[in-house]
Amino acid sequence: MPSHHNNHLTASLRSSTTISTQSFTSRLILLLTLLPLSLAALAFILQWKGNSDFMMDPITANSRWAPQGSHIQNHEIFPGMESSVLSPKAHKSSDCSSLGRSGAPSFPYFRDWKIDFQDDLRPKICITTSTSADLVQILPWMFYHKVMGVMTFFLFVEGKAASPKASNVLESIPGVKLIYRTKELEEQQAKSRIWNETWLSNFFYKPCNYELFVKQSLNMEMAIVMARDAGMDWILHLDTDELIHPAGAREYSLRQLLLDVPGNVDMVVFPNYESSVERDDIEDPFGEVSMFKRNYDHLPKDTYFGMYKESTRGNQNYFLTYGNGKSAARVQDHLRPNGAHRWHNYMKTPNEVKFEEAAVLHYTYSKFSDLTSRRDRCGCKPTKEDVKRCFMLDFDRSAFIIASTATEKEMLNCSNSSRAVVSESMLSRKTNKSRENQATARKVLGLETAAASHEAAVPPLSPPGLLVEA
Structure with missing residues (x-):
């Protein structure tokens, strides 16, 4: 009888130990499962918060990066504000x-x-x-x-x-x-x-x-x-x-x-090196524009003169704007x-x-809006005669006329064509309604004669002109 009782007690203890072991194992597995999930969730939250700061528009900087003690809502320190000296x-x-391309x-x-x-x-x-x-x-x-x-x-x-x-x-x-x-x-x-x-x-x-x-x-x-x-x-x-x-x-x-x-x-x-924009949807020129036309002073002369036509794409000046x-x-x-x-x-x-x-x-005329910004700041008439008293450089004159007279689609065509060598026919059609548009935006802008295009803009000076063979 005692032996039977001891056997029953031993079986009960073994059963209890097994249940306890299984319970501990289950909890351990659950803990090991939840721990990485919790860490992953925490990392996601921290990363999301960091990205929200990273994507902040600088326009909101006056509220997000206000100096300590200021009256602005969030008292966070603008970069460099730790010292007033x-x-x-x-x-x-x-x-x-690393400044890679990014949105x-x-x-x-x-x-x-x-x-x-x-x-x-x-x-x-x-x-x-x-x-x-x-x-x-x-x-x-x-x-x-x-x-x-x-x-x-x-x-x-x-x-x-x-x-x-x-x-x-x-x-x-x-x-x-x-x-x-x-x-x-x-x-x-x-x-x-x-x-x-x-x-x-x-x-x-x-x-x-x-x-x-x-x-x-x-x-x-x-x-x-x-x-x-x-x-x-x-x-x-x-x-x-x-x-x-x-x-x-x-x-x-x-x-x-x-x-x-x-x-x-x-x-x-x-x-100076001049930006060469490859798209019409540039929003952040400093981050998105990576191709530049090198200055005459930094080029072998045979390269400059040998590749002049290819680099200008019909524009009579090597650079669209200044070159000195x-x-x-x-x-x-x-x-x-x-x-x-x-x-x-x-x-x-x-x-x-x-x-x-x-x-x-x-970074000249890098954004499409650059075509219209000069128009909005200047009250000149969009005629070949009047723009001469307003702008020193041919391309600035051309861009002003186009921005003042062309449709948005036409301006986009100009912007897309080799940085907008503005078509002579488009300008002519806008200044003389009876004429038809005969050329694409890649054709050279005919505001001045070839000889006049090589005159130095004072200031600034244009780079050396293309040597014409006799």
Whole structure:
């Protein structure tokens, strides 16, 4: 009897142990199943949140990246806001992420993106520009050049760039000085030295591009004074559709490039490369445009002349717009602007050198909207005669006429055809309704004769013209 009882007890214990083991195993399997699923879900949430920040439109930067303590809704730090001291930045290769083609903005403004501030870095570089662009264009342009080594920006703003939203963001960034186009500024500039000099007077009291050229020159004159007061070593004048390409410099650094310039050189010239757009749906030129037409100065001469027709596709000029590059000048006594592309000195002829590799990338007419933006800013009549008093360059004149008279479909055809060598027949049909359109948009624009097309646009100068064989 006791033996039977012991056997029953042993069986019960074994059964209980088996059930307990099975229960533990089941729980362990469930835990091992749920753990990776939970981690995957957490990773997805974190990635989604990060992408939402990455995709943020710079227009919303004034609320998302407001400086600490500001009245703006979200008190997050705009890149660089951790320091209010105007000082140069040290740049490492790790500061830049790969800028591959993407649907997102090319230069995302992460909260944790920091550039070291070091007061002893030389040379100190500043950029001045005159702009009416919005934040979508200004911010990536500015942060690109910050990474290149630019310390200070003197922004002469009007239009969208002077709006309260844009101003609030730009003024919060260390190293940025905004100068607004006011009546007081115009009165001050009317008393300036270059206003009374004959070289600039030929551009006075003319609309559109001529007016812009005068503004740029007067603003550059003021920027020289501000650069000297801020202790800058070099000054550049760039537009917000231009990026410096410091090829040939170690670590792709503009600071290193200028540091290597001999001390007896007063001015350096960056030949310009012109963007060659392959699509009509470009939204982010800095990130989506990757093909450029190299400057005459950076090409073997036999290549330039041998491939001229193929590279121009019927356009009588090698570049659609300017071809004489941009320059940087040492900040020194008696420095003055010499147009938007060069600097000069009242007391001497500057010692100028031209870079053999470094260039300025000009993203001209990269977006379809660029065709209409000039039209909206200029009140000239869309006729061949009137545009001559408004625009210096042939293609700007052509683009203005097309944007003012053509349908959207016709403008798209122009934009699609080799960067819009505008068809002569389209212009003729718009200015003379009785004529039929006889050509495609790839044909050369016949606004001027072949001889006139090789005349230098002053300013800026065109590159050397095609040599015609006898």
